[in-house]
Amino acid sequence: xxxxxxxxxxxxxxxxxxxxxxxxxxxxxxxxxxxxxxxxxxxxxxxxxxxxxxxxxxxxxxxxxxxxxxxxxxxxxxxxxxxxxxxxxxxxxxxxxxxxxxxxxxxxxxxxxxxxxxxxxxxxxxxxxxxxxxxxxxxxxxxxxxxxxxxxxxxxxxxxxxxxxxxxxxxxxxxxxxxxxxxxxxxxxxxxxxxxxxxxxxxxxxxxxxxxxxxxxxxxxxxxxxxxxxxxxxxxxxxxxxxxxxxxxxxxxxxxxxxxxxxxxxxxxx
Numbered sequence: 001x002x003x004x005x006x007x008x009x010x011x012x013x014x015x016x017x018x019x020x021x022x023x024x025x026x027x028x029x030x031x032x033x034x035x036x037x038x039x040x041x042x043x044x045x046x047x048x049x050x051x052x053x054x055x056x057x058x059x060x061x062x063x064x065x066x067x068x069x070x071x072x073x074x075x076x077x078x079x080x081x082x083x084x085x086x087x088x089x090x091x092x093x094x095x096x097x098x099x100x101x102x103x104x105x106x107x108x109x110x111x112x113x114x115x116x117x118x119x120x121x122x123x124x125x126x127x128x129x130x131x132x133x134x135x136x137x138x139x140x141x142x143x144x145x146x147x148x149x150x151x152x153x154x155x156x157x158x159x160x161x162x163x164x165x166x167x168x169x170x171x172x173x174x175x176x177x178x179x180x181x182x183x184x185x186x187x188x189x190x191x192x193x194x195x196x197x198x199x200x201x202x203x204x205x206x207x208x209x210x211x212x213x214x215x216x217x218x219x220x221x222x223x224x225x226x227x228x229x230x231x232x233x234x235x236x237x238x239x240x241x242x243x244x245x246x247x248x249x250x251x252x253x254x255x256x257x258x259x260x261x262x263x264x265x266x267x268x269x270x
Contacts, residue, residue, distance in 0.1 A: 142168035
């Protein structure tokens with residue numbers, strides 16, 4: 001079976017308190033490994049077949065069965081919605097479509113950043129710092145932010161100081177690996193250019209998530225994951241019109257229409 005999947009986060013009530021387990025920040029980003037795993041999964045269309053290739057076939061070229069299994073478990077948790085039935089996600093379609101690697105990497109970052117912990121720290125701390133003109137951030141800044149919200153989230157309340165410190169460090173490393181930040185101890189905001197194809201991918205994913213109007217798309221919180229404000233989003237959506245969407249703004253009236261009727265058709269056009 002193959003169909004487009006809407007991630008569990010897509011149907012979340014944004015006003016509800018999300019599960020905020022920082023465990024995702026304790027793992028590597030596994031960018032290359034994720035691409036290999038998802039393309040192999042799409043080839044075999046079964047998690048069992050994928051597992052054989054990862055553990056026995058050692059397609060990741062890792063030294064031990066345990067390490068291979070751990071990477072597979074983490075990538076599966078992040079990006080494979082159903083181990084029992086093959087379900088093709090938009091990210092899998094991007095990974096297997098033969099598009100440029102920078103497009104794939106930024107789409108992968110977008111899906112990675114849907115994790116509630118990564119998402120919250122990025123939209124509620126990192127983005128405001130960027131908008132304020134802060135040049136760099138350190139792990140201690142992330143720790144202070146996490147501690148300031150700790151009482152609001154059951155998943156964070158009982159976390160030890162060392163766990164919070166590790167989550168902060170790994171969070172910054174993750175965003176450096178994806179190219180949003182650069183540097184070692186002090187992470188500076190990198191100069192980034194998100195490819196047009198990734199902008200189109202996010203627009204279509206936001207439609208999938210239930211955004212219906214130009215305003216809902218442009219004002220969506222997800223753009224903060226790329227450190228983009230509304231005027232930048234509007235400019236970039238204008239850049240991808242009419243190739244991937246039709247975008248028109250006349251006075252106070254905005255219109256945004258998809259050119260393709262599915263994610264798959266969009267990705268095939270990249």
